[in-house]
Amino acid sequence: MMALRAGLLGVGMMGRHHARVLRELDGVDLVAIADPGGDPHGVAGDLKVLPDIDALIEAGIDLAVVAVPTRFHEDAALKLAAAGVHTLVEKPIAHSLEAGQRMVDAFASAGLVGAVGHVERFNPALQQLRMRLEAGDIGEVYQIATRRQSNFPARIADVGVAKDLASHDIDLTAWVARSDYSQVFAQTMFKSGREYEDMIAITGRLETGVIVNHIVNWLSPMKERLTVVSGEKGAYVADTSTGDLTFYANGTIPHEWESVSSFRGVSEGDVTRFSFAKREPLRVEHEAFRDAVLGKPTHLVTMQQGQQTLRVVEAALESARNSESIRLV
Structure with a gap:
């Protein structure tokens, strides 16, 4: 089976760890990184740092991790849902309940995996x-x-x-x-x-x-x-x-x-x-996200659960x- 093509939006303090784990995850290839602020921690490697979420989607990805400041979660998530991309956003789900509900509804309507990174x-x-x-x-x-x-x-x-x-x-x-x-x-x-x-x-x-x-x-x-x-x-x-x-x-x-x-x-x-x-929690979380995308049962935190939090x-x-x-x- 072909590996899932993954994209990462945001390579700041948390995004750099997502990049590391995505590269090490079986069945997943990190093929695109986007961050309007560049690559402050030097994690892109041989990947070009794309300017925004639109460029990330154009790279042709199956799943995405959103690790940008909370106020940008909604815009990125709604664009990813419209493009048919399974998405894990860092916690909290959004800056407001209204924004979070729009995200919940968008992924439910599209039949996509929408998850929130409550890694604990x-x-x-x-x-x-x-x-x-x-x-x-x-x-x-x-x-x-x-x-x-x-x-x-x-x-x-x-x-x-x-x-x-x-x-x-x-x-x-x-x-x-x-x-x-x-x-x-x-x-x-x-x-x-x-x-x-x-x-x-x-x-x-x-x-x-x-x-x-x-x-x-x-x-x-x-x-x-x-x-x-x-x-x-x-x-x-x-x-x-x-x-x-x-x-x-x-x-x-x-x-x-x-x-x-x-x-x-x-x-x-x-x-x-x-x-x-004792396995690294972030790695276990990414495995659960990958498995959910593949249709397997997991303990992934859904967007609905993230909205309740x-x-x-x-x-x-x-x-x-x-x-x-x-x-x-």
Whole structure:
């Protein structure tokens, strides 16, 4: 079978990684790259850097990856849908819900694969976590809390931390819990002199009743990417920076020290750090995209799912503006 012809729009900080993985992917040939800003990281190799999405489409491609700033997603995606090109756009799906819905509708009408690059779903720690939650290893799930903190990225200029980073946590939380959000409340801060927020704290509930909390900012000198799931039998901690998953079990041995027992609520049990294969999430995501184009079942994030994540993000931002809780169902 002939390899799928792939095109890449955008070879900036994220696009350069897409270029690398596309070149290494079985069954796919990277045949065209476009970026109006040129090739700052020198990833084009022997490919000519095309000026825009129209030139990319003219190269005759079967699938495309869109890794340009969010405000350009809609224009590129709608042109690709009209040209019959299966497309993966980086998260978030679009700059607005209206734009995202137009993208969803265009790919559905054309019968094409339209996907969003919520790459955390392909992190080995979160895949293991989802599998173990589904198996009931922790019993009833009570709370899912995430922390995603780092310093300010100069590359992000068109959205705030909610759409750029919190969208990861919202998507992965709904995915590992297999439940949509029912309610959110959020607070934001603006400390970097831009029009967009650089810190957001979100709390809410899923439709299953699970409490969720997200701490996300660009104002930290340390990098942190943690997901903590607390439940009936203990707590899982997934570190997506390293791909590690650790389980802290509730103890079965009672404390003889009464004040310690009263303070801690549940006793400390065994701590297990799981061992499993750790593949690069971006590579696994691209394999899922390729397989979806070939008609195989995958866990690819559809545009409809990406739109639902954006809906929760927009609700959180509305909550922060109005200082009120927003119901989503």
